[in-house]
Amino acid sequence: MSDNHHDKEDKKMYNKGEVITGIVIFLVIFAFPFWYNMGKAAPVPQPELTEKAKAAKECVEPKAFMKTEHMQILNSWRNSVVRNKNRLYINSSNKEFDMSLSNNCLDCHSNKAEFCDKCHTYASVTPYCFDCHIDNPKEK
Amino acid sequence: MLELALKGSKRYFGWIACLLAVIGVGVGCYMWQLSFGLGLTGMSRDVSWGFYIAQFTFLVGVAASAVMLVLPYYLHHYKAFGRITILGEFLAVASVSMCLLFIIADLGQPMRALNVILYPTPNSILFWDMIVLNGYLFLNIIIGWQVLQAEKNSVAPPKWVKPLIYISIPWAVSIHTVTAFLYCGLPGRGFWLTAILAPRFLASAFAAGPAFLILLCLLVRKLTKFDPGKEQIQTLAKIVTYGILLNVFFLLCEVFVVFYSKIPEHMDHMTYLYAGLHGHGVLVPWMWTSIALMIFSIILLVNPFTRQKEGILTVACICVFIGTWIDKGLGMISGGFVPSPLHHITEYVPTKPEIAITLGIYAVGFLVLTLLFKIAITVKEEAEGV
Amino acid sequence: MENSRRNFLKIAGISALGLSATPVLDAFALDISMLDMKINATPGKDAITAKRWGMVIDTRKFESEEDLKPMIEACHKIHNVPVLENKRHEIKWIWEEEFKHAFPNLEHEYVNESVEHLPFLVLCNHCKDAPCVRACPTKATFKREDGIILMDFHRCIGCRFCMAACPYGSRSFNFRDPRPFIKDINKKFPTRARGVVEKCNFCAERLAVGQQPACVEASKGALVFGDLENPESEVRRLLKTNYTIRRKVALGTGPSVYYIV
Structure with a gap:
């Protein structure tokens, strides 16, 4: 920049071939997850309801809310039960529910494989809930 | 400057390859531990902390010892240390990195480690330990890098580094104090329940750390064109001498209090370590080896004629390092857990995978140390035009 | 040119760092918002409450080791406590100890035969000033307002500081994973995952539905549970009329479990 006779040289790119090849190789590797999975998209799974869940018609909160917020609800539930000893949930229409994943949620949704796992697998999440909480059916 | 670590001799890359191989084995064993659980180690319900936490404790000391170079140089203007403060700081970086890895290796649920930050709990000493260790790591990385870069460019380091350097001095003391507080604030663990634990930790740190640094300096002189300096090594040797003397003195203070008061809850642990309790005593030979090494090193170090001979000094430093390592990296943690609070005796012996993971972490530390030293010494060589 | 190239690289580097940090920041933001979700909740109608729960164990009512088994079994069964062969990995919430182990600082040279030979029931003391709560770096173990020291297994990082404390x-x-070692699983109660610490919870889940702790229920009156801060309670009546001891009182932890000897 300081000396004029450098200007021309400065605009020249050194090792052009190698640099560009390098950038291309980097981009290809960087984009690996995209092109590797291209065209392999699995269809969006539909969680199945048990007869009991169908008969209940509504979950503790409206379906749309449960769909997106069930993890937040469960998180607040566990904090409430474990840390604040409040074990009854009062929902938006003033109905009471026992806040228990094992004994209440999974009582209706006793088909973990078709209800929980399907979406979790699709979304590639592995919640550790079931490391401890025992899924249904509870009879051996 | 990072690129300086990428150029080196065959021997340099051979050494790095060896370290990577050890790290590989360690990582493999860690994956195994992750899937099986900590049951893979020798730890138990009664001895719930083992080798990992002991190594962590020992290495916090090695990290803290960097202050023994920084303090004389920056506070007392002892110019000779200017040549090697960077080596001390980089040793601290490598040691703290190992400390953090040992903590992670010891966690039952390592993926939840950030809970310590997410739910900050100031009444827990572990929370403070997390803060001081990470702080010390960053302080040393920033200070070391800035000072070295300035040296490379033959300019003075930026002004804002000075306050950081002054902060790093009490910070070094804090990391080992807080680490001692992890143990000495626990009721019902008579072995650790002593106000002298933090001073004792610092004394052994200021013996083991500089001793290791002397060995590194001698190695650097042998392998590179940079000479850390005879005077520097001799001053470090004096620091080691005071450190190891204080360490043994503090240990004897403990021995007196424990065996003169004869309070069983305090005495039983010492008895277990040095004489065995109810027929259990896997650590007895180790502990006496440690005592012997420390006393032998004192004989070599206190006498100026032997201390000034670098060959003998090397032997003394190896003795100090191994002696304090056994004392802290082996006896200090298990000793506190045996006998248990209910007075049962469950002994602890690390398992093979546990040792492999430990070695893997040490290899990571040595890798960091090698790379940082390579950079620092190349800069020094260039600056001196050799 | 030299300068602008360097600046460009700097800006590019910082933006790359920023971009890669966003998911991390997002994750944090998400977690904190999850904590913030307010819900409307109350304790159950049958829940029994106290200012400070405590227990009195009348050791005179036990004649042999056999007498203690039902209480230990009741607790370990309903709480899915695994049975591990390896002593080092053992898990126990309530168990038996000889007097000299339960009360190591009360080791007398000569004691009466019943004390010398009878095993004592030991469990978490739910201390008034619990060292484990002080030590825990994540509040995974905490003291509830009714004095119960509880574990939040979701939050425990497995550092085992509480065990040392x-x-x-x-x-x-x-x-290790406890599930394969639970013979008869109680499907109403969660198990634990590997890597977390556990202990007696004074049956918080039973108090919430108005039941006494499982060991108390199985004890045929030898164990009494109640409010230590209510002068009218059964535990206070027992403490008033009997000489009791607690484990390691000298440490100042304030155990809530009393023993009539």
């Missing part, structure tokens, strides 16, 4: 050896660590 507990002077009563009341805590166990899941050194």
Whole structure:
């Protein structure tokens, strides 16, 4: 920049071939997850309801809310039960529910494989809930 | 400057390859531990902390010892240390990195480690330990890098580094104090329940750390064109001498209090370590080896004629390092857990995978140390035009 | 040119760092918002409450080791406590100890035969000033307002600081996956995962539905549970009329479990 006779040289790119090849190789590797999975998209799974869940018609909160917020609800539930000893949930229409994943949620949704796992697998999440909480059916 | 670590001799890359191989084995064993659980180690319900936490404790000391170079140089203007403060700081970086890895290796649920930050709990000493260790790591990385870069460019380091350097001095003391507080604030663990634990930790740190640094300096002189300096090594040797003397003195203070008061809850642990309790005593030979090494090193170090001979000094430093390592990296943690609070005796012996993971972490530390030293010494060589 | 190239690289570097940090920041933001979700909740109608729960164990009512088994079994069964063959990995919430182990600082040279030979029931003391709560770096173990020291297994990072802090050896660590070692699983109660610490919870889940702790229920009156701060309670009546001891009182932890000897 300081000396004029450098200007021309400065605009020249050194090792052009190698640099560009390098950038291309980097981009290809960087984009690996995209092109590797291209065209392999699995269809969006539909969680199945048990007869009991169908008969209940509504979950503790409206379906749309449960769909997106069930993890937040469960998180607040566990904090409430474990840390604040409040074990009854009062929902938006003033109905009471026992806040228990094992004994209440999974009582209706006793088909973990078709209800929980399907979406979790699709979304590639592995919640550790079931490391401890025992899924249904509870009879051996 | 990072690129300086990428150029080196065959021997340099051979050494790095060896370290990577050890790290590989360690990582493999860690994956195994992750899937099986900590049951893979020798730890138990009664001895719930083992080798990992002991190594962590020992290495916090090695990290803290960097202050023994920084303090004389920056506070007392002892110019000779200017040549090697960077080596001390980089040793601290490598040691703290190992400390953090040992903590992670010891966690039952390592993926939840950030809970310590997410739910900050100031009444827990572990929370403070997390803060001081990470702080010390960053302080040393920033200070070391800035000072070295300035040296490379033959300019003075930026002004804002000075306050950081002054902060790093009490910070070094804090990391080992807080680490001692992890143990000495626990009721019902008579072995650790002593106000002298933090001073004792610092004394052994200021013996083991500089001793290791002397060995590194001698190695650097042998392998590179940079000479850390005879005077520097001799001053470090004096620091080691005071450190190891204080360490043994503090240990004897403990021995007196424990065996003169004869309070069983305090005495039983010492008895277990040095004489065995109810027929259990896997650590007895180790502990006496440690005592012997420390006393032998004192004989070599206190006498100026032997201390000034670098060959003998090397032997003394190896003795100090191994002696304090056994004392802290082996006896200090298990000793506190045996006998248990209910007075049962469950002994602890690390398992093979546990040792492999430990070695893997040490290899990571040595890798960091090698790379940082390579950079620092190349800069020094260039600056001196050799 | 030289300068602008360097600046460009700097800006590019910082933006790359920023971009890669966003998911991390997002994750944090998400977690904190999750904590913030307010819900409307109350305790159950049958829940029994106290200012400070405590227990009195009348050791005179036990004649042999056999007498203690039902209480230990009741607790370990309903709480899915695994049975691990390896002593080092053992998990126990309530168990038996000889007097000299339960009360190591009361080791007398000569004691009466019943004390010398009878095993004592030991469990978490739910201390008034619990060292484990002080030590825990994540509040995974905490003191509830009714005095119960509880574990939040979701939050425990498995550092085992609490085990070092507990002077009563009341805590166990899941050194491996406990599930294969639970013979008869109680499907109403969760198991634990490997890598977390566990201990007696004074049956918080039973108090919430108005039941006495499982060991108390199985004790045929030898164990009494109640409010230590209510002068009218059964535990206070027992403490007033009997000489009791607690484990390692000198440490100042304030155990809530009393023993009539």
